[in-house]
Amino acid sequence: NAGVMQNPRHLVRRRGQEARLRCSPMKGxxxxxxxxxxxxxxxxxxxxxQKENIIDESGxxxxxxxxxxxxxxxxxxxxxxxxxxxxxxxxxxxxxDRGFHLDTQYFGPGTRLTVL
Amino acid sequence: xxxxEQDPGPLSVPEGAxxxxxxxxxxxxxQYFMWYRQYSRKGPELLMYTYSSGNKEDxxxxxxxxxxxxxxxxxxxxxxxxxxxxxxxxxxSGGYNxxxxxxxxxxxxxx
Numbered sequence: 001n002a003g004v005m006q007n008p009r010h011l012v013r014r015r016g017q018e019a020r021l022r023c024s025p026m027k028g029x030x031x032x033x034x035x036x037x038x039x040x041x042x043x044x045x046x047x048x049x050q051k052e053n054i055i056d057e058s059g060x061x062x063x064x065x066x067x068x069x070x071x072x073x074x075x076x077x078x079x080x081x082x083x084x085x086x087x088x089x090x091x092x093x094x095x096x097d098r099g100f101h102l103d104t105q106y107f108g109p110g111t112r113l114t115v116l
Numbered sequence: 117x118x119x120x121e122q123d124p125g126p127l128s129v130p131e132g133a134x135x136x137x138x139x140x141x142x143x144x145x146x147q148y149f150m151w152y153r154q155y156s157r158k159g160p161e162l163l164m165y166t167y168s169s170g171n172k173e174d175x176x177x178x179x180x181x182x183x184x185x186x187x188x189x190x191x192x193x194x195x196x197x198x199x200x201x202x203x204x205x206x207x208x209s210g211g212y213n214x215x216x217x218x219x220x221x222x223x224x225x226x227x
Contacts, residue, residue, distance in 0.1 A: 004159070031213070040124065042204055042217035043160065056214065091159055095213065103213055107152075107159035 002027065004094050004108035005074075012114045013082050021077040021111045025094030032075040033105060034067060037089040049075060082115045089113075117142050122205055122218025131227050135192040139205035139218045142186065148208035149181050151190045154220065155201045163190070165208075195225045 005024040013019050025032050030051050035043040048056040049069035060067065064082075069075040079086055089112050093105035122139045129135055137151075148167055152160035166172045169183045178191040188205055205218040 033214070035215075035217075040219070042120075042122070042219040043215070045214050045216070048214060093159075093215075104162055105213070105215065107161065109157075109159045112157075
């Protein structure tokens with residue numbers, strides 16, 4: 001069973017361009033989380049999605065950032081008009097079922113975004 | 117005040133030492149406490165988690181929670197160079213399974 005997959009692993013964009021980050025959850029997982037890790041900082045929650053639904057986007061910047069998890073295909077984190085402050089590692093995590101108890105989140109290897 | 121505070125280190129110890137990593141948290145309602153290990157340029161991997169107060173042991177690793185002082189710890193016995201990584205404490209923020217992470221402590225175990 002393959003783990004959480006993210007691509008690209010490294011992404012370089014110039015200011016003003018768009019960045020698209022992809023995440024394929026583990027097989028059988030229908031819940032996806034996106035976290036951002038700035039240099040020398042811990043991971044910060046951005047958004048929680050289930051198939052075709054955004055459940056919690058309280059950690060997402062209000063502008064330029066969007067996320068989706070379509071019925072088919074990977075989850076996408078999209079950053080429009082990137083700025084240097086968007087440079088970070090973006091991690092995706094998936095888990096099997098939310099329920100009302102702790103479900104282990106499995107993390108992907110991350111996408112390292114560099115904005116020039 | 118941050119919800120989870122963690123000293124970023126770095127922490128450098130000789131092989132075989134006992135390592136103590138610590139975090140404090142602010143919200144007494146938190147119930148689940150996790151420790152993740154993150155190797156350089158990799159995603160975090162779950163080491164262990166504890167529920168409420170008490171200890172949990174797994175091999176050379178012991179996680180401890182003291183809810184009265186809002187203090188969580190991870191102890192590593194007989195540390196090995198392969199333990200060199202960043203260790204992140206995390207709190208499970210109920211409801212949507214959202215994790216709140218500390219800043220991470222960078223640990224280096226030298227032979």
